[in-house]
Amino acid sequence: AYTEERRVSHVLTLVLQELSLLCKRDVNGVGMLYDLLRSRWLQALLKIYECLQQYLGKRPVPVMLQARALNREVVELLREAPQSGEIKELRRLLRAPHLKALLFAHDTVAQKDFEPTLPPLPDNIPENEEAMRIVCLVKNNQPLGATIKRHEITGDITVARVIHGGLADRSGLLYAGDKLVEVNGVPVEGLEPEQVINILALSQGTIMFKLIPVSDRPVSNQTTLYVRAMADYWPLQDPAIPCADAGLPFKKGEILQIVDQNDAFWWQARKVSDLSACAGLIPSNHLLKRKQREFWWSQPFQPHLCLKSSEEEFGEFGQRVFIAGFRRSMRLCRRKSRTNQQSCYTRCPSSCYSALAAPYEEVVRYQRHPADRNRLIILVGPAGVGVNELRRRLIASNPREFSSAIPHTTRVQKSYEMNGREYHYVSKETFENMVYSHRMLEYGEYKGYLYGTSIDAVRTVLDEGKICVIDLEPQGIQVARTHELKPYIIFIKPSSISCMRQTRKNARIITDYYVNMKFKEEDLQEMEDSAKKMEAQFGQFFDQVIVNDNLQEASAQLLSAVHHAQDEPQWVPAIWICSNTQP
Numbered sequence: 001a002y003t004e005e006r007r008v009s010h011v012l013t014l015v016l017q018e019l020s021l022l023c024k025r026d027v028n029g030v031g032m033l034y035d036l037l038r039s040r041w042l043q044a045l046l047k048i049y050e051c052l053q054q055y056l057g058k059r060p061v062p063v064m065l066q067a068r069a070l071n072r073e074v075v076e077l078l079r080e081a082p083q084s085g086e087i088k089e090l091r092r093l094l095r096a097p098h099l100k101a102l103l104f105a106h107d108t109v110a111q112k113d114f115e116p117t118l119p120p121l122p123d124n125i126p127e128n129e130e131a132m133r134i135v136c137l138v139k140n141n142q143p144l145g146a147t148i149k150r151h152e153i154t155g156d157i158t159v160a161r162v163i164h165g166g167l168a169d170r171s172g173l174l175y176a177g178d179k180l181v182e183v184n185g186v187p188v189e190g191l192e193p194e195q196v197i198n199i200l201a202l203s204q205g206t207i208m209f210k211l212i213p214v215s216d217r218p219v220s221n222q223t224t225l226y227v228r229a230m231a232d233y234w235p236l237q238d239p240a241i242p243c244a245d246a247g248l249p250f251k252k253g254e255i256l257q258i259v260d261q262n263d264a265f266w267w268q269a270r271k272v273s274d275l276s277a278c279a280g281l282i283p284s285n286h287l288l289k290r291k292q293r294e295f296w297w298s299q300p301f302q303p304h305l306c307l308k309s310s311e312e313e314f315g316e317f318g319q320r321v322f323i324a325g326f327r328r329s330m331r332l333c334r335r336k337s338r339t340n341q342q343s344c345y346t347r348c349p350s351s352c353y354s355a356l357a358a359p360y361e362e363v364v365r366y367q368r369h370p371a372d373r374n375r376l377i378i379l380v381g382p383a384g385v386g387v388n389e390l391r392r393r394l395i396a397s398n399p400r401e402f403s404s405a406i407p408h409t410t411r412v413q414k415s416y417e418m419n420g421r422e423y424h425y426v427s428k429e430t431f432e433n434m435v436y437s438h439r440m441l442e443y444g445e446y447k448g449y450l451y452g453t454s455i456d457a458v459r460t461v462l463d464e465g466k467i468c469v470i471d472l473e474p475q476g477i478q479v480a481r482t483h484e485l486k487p488y489i490i491f492i493k494p495s496s497i498s499c500m501r502q503t504r505k506n507a508r509i510i511t512d513y514y515v516n517m518k519f520k521e522e523d524l525q526e527m528e529d530s531a532k533k534m535e536a537q538f539g540q541f542f543d544q545v546i547v548n549d550n551l552q553e554a555s556a557q558l559l560s561a562v563h564h565a566q567d568e569p570q571w572v573p574a575i576w577i578c579s580n581t582q583p
């Protein structure tokens with residue numbers, strides 16, 4: 001009996017009463033426990049639990065017959081009152097296919113006629129029951145969820161792996177290492193794995209395995225790991241995967257839950273966006289890295305210019321010069337150089353950069369504590385897409401909440417400027433010292449002067465309790481991704497060229513030569529191309545993508561993204577949270 005006294009919420013009320021007495025006595029942790037037990041989500045969860053408990057005791061009764069009887073009565077009533085709107089509506093409802101399907105499903109469950117009928121066990125079961133196991137699985141158009149292999153020495157066909165959450169795994173009857181003897185009555189001895197797969201593929205309904213269980217079943221003591229994919233993976237294009245259908249395709253930036261790392265080459269993972277799905281095979285860290293390297297080296301001569309060009313760009317103090325820089329000035333500088341020479345990533349396939357990086361980055365769920373500093377907001381986007389316009393509007397909407405970091409420059413201060421307002425004006429020597437001591441997020445040279453955004457300038461904004469919003473060349477992202485700044489990176493993406501032709505009619509592009517120059521067709525094309533390359537090369541770092549089509553809408557999306565970054569839990573690199581050291 002589910003009495004009032006035994007109800008969980010009743011017990012909880014009693015606990016809360018006791019806790020409220022302890023609260024006054026300042027016992028360590030009581031306040032937190034009290035808040036937790038009083039939280040609305042817990043109360044709601046308990047209500048659901050209790051409702052379910054009540055229903056567990058009840059046995060559902062089939063309702064289709066009553067529904068049919070009701071339908072007949074309604075037909076009668078309709079004959080008597082053909083104009084009645086309510087009766088017509090009821091008749092329509094009772095005939096609706098979705099209601100019929102619902103009632104049918106209800107009755108199926110009520111009559112418990114969903115359990116499969118298994119065939120009788122064969123007579124010739126060996127005497128030594130321990131040695132042989134008969135496993136029957138009902139396969140309804142779904143994959144078996146296991147892969148098989150042939151033992152190199154003995155030639156035995158064994159289960160290579162059982163996919164987490166798949167049919168075989170849910171049955172709890174098949175294990176990696178089990179030796180197959182028969183499948184649907186066909187002996188597998190001497191068969192190729194492909195032939196066995198064919199038998200499995202052709203069988204519908206029930207599959208019966210006769211197998212010798214593995215003697216020492218591997219104990220899985222693995223902890224679940226979450227990673228951000230830093231590369232794309234398409235199992236159907238991978239000839240090395242043991243079973244392409246069991247592969248999990250993923251795109252860079254997606255968060256994966258790794259559930260099995262037993263195999264050195266093939267791990268099992270799910271996407272956090274779909275944790276109810278069964279796991280799929282993904283290349284292990286080691287294997288994916290190897291694949292990337294092989295692919296990279298297999299490219300014709302031209303791709304490797306990437307490494308060369310970045311070397312060329314090392315400046316006089318041995319650090320990046322052209323690959324990072326103060327945005328506006330650096331963009332103008334690049335625009336000029338682009339006409340003579342393509343930039344690094346236009347010459348290389350997208351794999352070029354990622355071949356040098358780790359293919360998976362371990363991540364954890366992070367919720368900023370309200371007392372912690374705000375996360376740095378970084379806007380990234382192709383030149384002219386509207387990064388500065390959006391940033392300016394955001395800051396103007398609430399300058400007490402949002403601010404940008406004041407850049408440093410070696411150029412001379414103009415009469416109307418104030419040190420620390422437009423720029424921090426420093427000597428070349430001071431600037432170079434800041435670069436040497438890694439205090440610059442990005443910097444570059446324009447018309448003989450150095451410009452840059454320093455970590456100190458960002459820190460100053462954050463220390464004031466504000467949200468610091470900066471724009472950065474994507475090459476600077478890696479430098480900014482630190483435990484201290486915990487940046488949230490928003491990619492501002494152009495809309496289609498046809499849309500931009502409309503929306504950018506009055507927009508002005510920034511150039512070195514003309515003030516107020518209109519966007520030309522090639523500017524729009526360049527924006528689109530550049531955005532594609534940025535996504536291909538740096539997409540894995542983007543926490544959010546905003547398409548800047550309608551300016552008002554994009555501004556609103558930016559505002560909500562910025563608040564989302566500060567107030568909602570996010571996936572961040574594990575190293576930011578688990579270690580107190582940089583990065």
Ligand SMILES: Nc1ncnc2c1ncn2[C@@H]1O[C@H](COP(=O)(O)OP(=O)(O)OP(=O)(O)O)[C@@H](O)[C@H]1O
Pocket residue numbers: 327328331381382383384385386387388389390503504506507508509510548549550551554
């Ligand atoms: N959604 C939009 N609709 C119409 N005009 C826009 C939109 N977004 C930006 N603009 C206009 O486009 C022009 C370029 O924008 P902005 O200066 O912000 O570009 P940017 O991405 O910062 O590039 P750069 O670094 O080269 O300045 C500006 O005139 C701006 O007002």
